Amino acid sequence: MTQAAPGRTADEVDPRPVVRHERLHAGRVFDLVRDDVDLGAAGTVTREYLDHPGAVAIVALDDADRVLLLRQYRHPVRGFLWEVPAGLLDVDGEHPQAAAARELAEEADLTAARWDVLVDFATSPGASNESLRVFLARDLGRVPEHERHVRTGEEADMVERWVPLEEAVALVLDGSLHNPSAVVGILAAAASRAGGWASLRPVDAPWPYRRGALPA
Structure with a gap:
């Protein structure tokens, strides 16, 4: 496990590159989408999630x-x-x-x-x-x-x-x-x-x- 650098403990928006994006299902309130995400040294991973308006x-x-x-x-x-x-x-x-x-x-x-x-x-x-x-x-x-x-x-x-x-x-x-x-x-x-x-x-x-x- 990598130790965080010293500093304020706070969440940080820091998006990894999305090399492919696909909408799997268009719903009434939210969509189901799939992204291929480049994590650098950790490789490319595929993640499915709900795209929600908030x-x-x-x-x-x-x-x-x-x-x-x-x-x-x-x-x-x-x-x-x-x-x-x-x-x-x-x-x-x-x-x-x-x-x-x-x-x-x-x-x-x-x-x-x-x-x-x-x-x-x-x-x-x-x-x-x-x-x-x-x-x-x-x-x-x-x-x-x-x-x-x-x-x-x-x-x-x-x-x-x-x-x-x-x-x-x-x-x-x-x-x-x-x-x-x-x-x-x-x-x-x-x-x-x-x-x-x-x-x-x-x-x-x-x-x-x-x-x-x-x-x-």
């Missing part, structure tokens, strides 16, 4: 430090998961914070006057290029009833529950919650609050692993 999620925190969780059916895991509001970055040119505000309104009938970047993560970097940004939304309000989104499919019967942040952390740690956006977002919110919210970043903070920001 997504945003929202930890909505009310004045009592309760986080909003939504119960939604997820067919791939054949069950109902408690999640934070989230959605795809599938509108061309839409700013991630605007996408988050749209998803919060559509899924939870909520608005927020205060937005911050809480945490970013790659959902499954060995199998997908999906990058997800979790926003912290505060100073919440309700979308007027006549402007509310009509939810369909799995979203039609979502149940909402407001859970104290400390209780939500306990639910993550005892194995009750499994949705990655909820797990990462809840733990990040608890850690940031413990530090006086000093870790929060502005909504325009760099996001190097978002698909549009990565080299082709």
Whole structure:
């Protein structure tokens, strides 16, 4: 195993040359692609992965430090998961914070006057290029009833529950919650609050692993 050079411990965008790219399947949300990647001395390897538009999620925190969780059916895991509001970055040119505000309104009938970047993560970097940004939304309000989104499919019967942040952390740690956006977002919110919210970043903070920001 090669030792890393001394310096800051941080992920680094440093793409290896792709000598061949092929789309194996065009899906409704994401594609399955295959790349032949030149790793230099290690040779050329073939990797198949999901080419994903990316997504945003929202930890909505009310004045009592309760986080909003939504119960939604997820067919791939054949069950109902408690999640934070989230959605795809599938509108061309839409700013991630605007996408988050749209998803919060559509899924939870909520608005927020205060937005911050809480945490970013790659959902499954060995199998997908999906990058997800979790926003912290505060100073919440309700979308007027006549402007509310009509939810369909799995979203039609979502149940909402407001859970104290400390209780939500306990639910993550005892194995009750499994949705990655909820797990990462809840733990990040608890850690940031413990530090006086000093870790929060502005909504325009760099996001190097978002698909549009990565080299082709």
